[in-house]
Amino acid sequence: MLDNVDKSLLPIKAHYFFFNAATGPIVPFLPTIAKQLGFSSSLVGTIYTVLPISGLVAKPLFGGLADKFNLPKTFFLLFQVLLIISLFSIHFIPQPDASTNVTFTCQGDLFLEVRSKEGFSTDVLNSIITNKETINNPTCQLSCKASKRAYEELCPWNSKYCVTNGSNILPNETFDLKATINMFKDLPVDEHFTTLKISNLTFSNGITHVPACKKLLQTSCLATCHHPALNELLRESDNYNEHTTPSSHQFHLFLWAATASWVCMAVIVSIADSICFNLLGNERRSDYGKQRMWGSIGFGIFGIAAGYLVDVFSEGQFQKDYTCIFFIMLIFMILDLMVSSTLRKKNPECSDEPSMLKELLTVAKEPNVWIFAWWCIGAGMCTGVVWNFLFWHTENLATISQTKWLKTLQGLLTGIQCFLAELPFNFLSGTILKKLGHINVMSLVLLIYSIRFMAYSVITNPWLFLPLEIFHGPSFGLCWPTMVSYGDKVTPPGTQATIQGLIGAIFEGIGASSGTLLCGWIMDVYGGVITFRVFSVGALVWLSIFWLMQLILRKLYTSQRCHNHLVSYANPDDAILMTISQELQTY
Numbered sequence: 001m002l003d004n005v006d007k008s009l010l011p012i013k014a015h016y017f018f019f020n021a022a023t024g025p026i027v028p029f030l031p032t033i034a035k036q037l038g039f040s041s042s043l044v045g046t047i048y049t050v051l052p053i054s055g056l057v058a059k060p061l062f063g064g065l066a067d068k069f070n071l072p073k074t075f076f077l078l079f080q081v082l083l084i085i086s087l088f089s090i091h092f093i094p095q096p097d098a099s100t101n102v103t104f105t106c107q108g109d110l111f112l113e114v115r116s117k118e119g120f121s122t123d124v125l126n127s128i129i130t131n132k133e134t135i136n137n138p139t140c141q142l143s144c145k146a147s148k149r150a151y152e153e154l155c156p157w158n159s160k161y162c163v164t165n166g167s168n169i170l171p172n173e174t175f176d177l178k179a180t181i182n183m184f185k186d187l188p189v190d191e192h193f194t195t196l197k198i199s200n201l202t203f204s205n206g207i208t209h210v211p212a213c214k215k216l217l218q219t220s221c222l223a224t225c226h227h228p229a230l231n232e233l234l235r236e237s238d239n240y241n242e243h244t245t246p247s248s249h250q251f252h253l254f255l256w257a258a259t260a261s262w263v264c265m266a267v268i269v270s271i272a273d274s275i276c277f278n279l280l281g282n283e284r285r286s287d288y289g290k291q292r293m294w295g296s297i298g299f300g301i302f303g304i305a306a307g308y309l310v311d312v313f314s315e316g317q318f319q320k321d322y323t324c325i326f327f328i329m330l331i332f333m334i335l336d337l338m339v340s341s342t343l344r345k346k347n348p349e350c351s352d353e354p355s356m357l358k359e360l361l362t363v364a365k366e367p368n369v370w371i372f373a374w375w376c377i378g379a380g381m382c383t384g385v386v387w388n389f390l391f392w393h394t395e396n397l398a399t400i401s402q403t404k405w406l407k408t409l410q411g412l413l414t415g416i417q418c419f420l421a422e423l424p425f426n427f428l429s430g431t432i433l434k435k436l437g438h439i440n441v442m443s444l445v446l447l448i449y450s451i452r453f454m455a456y457s458v459i460t461n462p463w464l465f466l467p468l469e470i471f472h473g474p475s476f477g478l479c480w481p482t483m484v485s486y487g488d489k490v491t492p493p494g495t496q497a498t499i500q501g502l503i504g505a506i507f508e509g510i511g512a513s514s515g516t517l518l519c520g521w522i523m524d525v526y527g528g529v530i531t532f533r534v535f536s537v538g539a540l541v542w543l544s545i546f547w548l549m550q551l552i553l554r555k556l557y558t559s560q561r562c563h564n565h566l567v568s569y570a571n572p573d574d575a576i577l578m579t580i581s582q583e584l585q586t587y
Contacts, residue, residue, distance in 0.1 A: 012276050013294045014339040019272070021298035022332035023265060025306030025325040026087055028414050029407075030258060032391050036319055037250055038096045038231075041392060045520015047255055048388045052508040054259050055266035059504075062267045063274070076271045077340055083264035084333045086257050091326040093253045095319075098231040099224040101238070104144050106153065106213035111195040112140070112179070112223060114237045119192050124232045137199065138227035139180050145220045146173040153217045157201070157209040178202040179223075181230070194233070228319045275343055293423070300418030302328060307411020311404065320407055367556075371549045372486060373506050375442050378542035379479050380511015382449040385519045385535055386476065387512065393528040394462040402462065409463060416469040417476075425477030432478065438486040439550060441478055446543040448475040453536035457529045483507065 034044045066075040103113035144150070146169050154175065155162040161175070182199040202208045225234055276291055306325045314321045391410050398406050425432075433441055452471045459465065483503055515535075523531040 008344075009279060009291060011339050011342045012272070012279060013291055015272060015336055015343070016292055016295035017298040018332045018336035018339060019268065019298070020295040021302045022329045022336060023087075024299035024301075024303040024414070025328045026090075027265075028303060028387075028391060028410070029306070029310075029322065029325065030090075031388050032320075032395055032410070033090065033322055034254060035392060035395065036095075037093060037254065038098075038235075039251065039254070040524050041389070041520045042524040043251065043520070044388065044392070045517045045523075047258060048384070048516040048520070049513040050255070051258060051262040052384075052513045055262045056505050056509045058263040058266045059270045062263075063270050066271060072271050072274065073340075073343060076268065076275070076343075077337060079264045079267045079271075080333060080337050080340065083261060083268065084330060086260035086264060087329055088326055090254065090257045090261075091323065093250055093257070095228065095231075096248065096250050097224050097226055098234040099222055100234040102221055102223045104142065104217070104219045104221045105195075106211060106217040107215075108213060110179075110198040110201070110211035110213065112142075112181075112198065112221070114194050114196065114233065116192055116237050118236070120194065120233065120236050124229075124236060125194070137180055137183055138225060138230055139178055140196075140223045140225040140230065142177045142179050142221045142223055143174045144177065144222075146170075146175050147219060149217060150175070150219050153213050153215070157211065158203045158205070158207050160203070160205060176204055181225075196230075296418055296423055298332075300415050302332075303414035303418065304411040307407040307409065307414070310407035310411075314407070315404075367553055371546065371553060374542075374549065375446070375546050376483060376503060376506040377511040377514075378539065378546070379442075379445055379449075379483070380507040381515025381518070381542075382446070382453070382535065382539055383476055383479065383507075384512030384515035385453070385532075386472070388516050389519050389523060389528075389531070390456070390465075392523070393456060393532070394465060396528050397460060397462045406462075409466070412466060413469055416466060417472040421470055421473035422477040425473035426481060429478055429481035433482060433485065438482055441482045442486070443543055443547065445475055445479045445482065446539050446546070450536045450539035450543070453532040453539065457532035457536065 031044050031048070034047065035041075039047075062075060062079070066072045100114070103115075105111050105113050148169060151161045151169075178201070179198045180200050180202070182197040198211060200208055200210050223234065225231060280287055280291075306328060309324045309328075310320055310322055313324050390413070394410060394413075395403075395406065402409075436444070448471050452468065452475060455468050455471075456465070459468070519531055519535065522534055526534075
């Protein structure tokens, strides 16, 4: 059996496996990592609007440079190193601290009173209560409004406040303290009000004092706490000051690291596919799917494993610890570098390509191409929602008891999408397309997305999403082969390369990016349930317009119906590979 294995293709198979084993544990979790850093859904939507566009610009730019200077392997290895640096740097982005206005109350003991008109969530209160032993007395930085009464009480604690009298206190004067919170004090059960007991105060000159007031003292303070559990409590309080804005350094660090990673991944994928086709040659181009399949296997296996490992290493912690997935990435990217260094391209084959401008003008004259572009945008918008906000929605739905194994759930979702949905439907796509036709399959994709989004909005237990992910097959699993093969067949001869480039630009650069931006904004304002219902209805509306345009086109070209609606079918590998067969069949 091993004698039949083409050893020259083993390195490219290994690359696909190692590369996807490295990126699979991280890429699906990036939106939830951003959520844990305190970013709003609209901010994440903005980030994931930029990422696909950056990748689309990088592919032709760096791919062209690699070809121009005949250095594809050098670029290939260089961008793998840059990917390791950019992805690993995300692990070191600091968690932002929450700040809010609280009441500094001292009557005997000293407390910080925190209030919420809308009420603190049960999950946040229970998280602090159940994790007392691991919180270990965190600190909060206080900047409090000065007053004569405050300085009278502070004077015995620190002599620097004894020289001040009421006549020379400025209107906006404050005094700064570092308070150590005693988390072993039970929280009040009132969901609209809670107190944090202060065990000691540290002044700016280093003096530490155990507070005890003789008379009642109350003043307003801006509190900035240095622990995830308290941060969540403060974020739900009145007058919470959101620090994680587009101008914050955490946002910029994440944006630039994610963008650099996306550019690197786009270039690596593009050059890897080029090397793979070169190794296969024209006579074996249909075997591309058999090489690329190893990437799906690596992505699925380690996507599942990553979710479980994150939960295991986060045991007893308030927030999820993603450290393990960054080291998984590091190990497999090093293995990928070692394997990729052994790749050897064959001599490049010469080909005469028509000018891109001429191709674009030819393609633009085809009305069915414009209708096809409309479908690509709609399918891309739906896909962007699943890629970037499905895990976000599961985190919003999860109760405190479900968060313990939440990452395992998300890993299982990735595994089902990969093994039980995408792979089977990729291999069955040729048969399905031949039986139903491209237009009907395109309609089916949007219809399944609509059903899927409505189900997401109705289900309240995120674990019930597991059987629902089978629908990932007839939605995204059919989407890509249908998109590539139809684009290859309906365009005039000699323009296939251009239309395939346009497909990627339309699907990701317009569809996925705009869908992500819109989804992030709606989710930020109205929540996940309304968001998925909006996209469910939107997919149906998009499908209706798609069919309306098809009917209009048929009426306009009745006399040429057979000519304009001929399309050929191929096996799934050929569909994914942009097969060059021109045999025509009706759909």
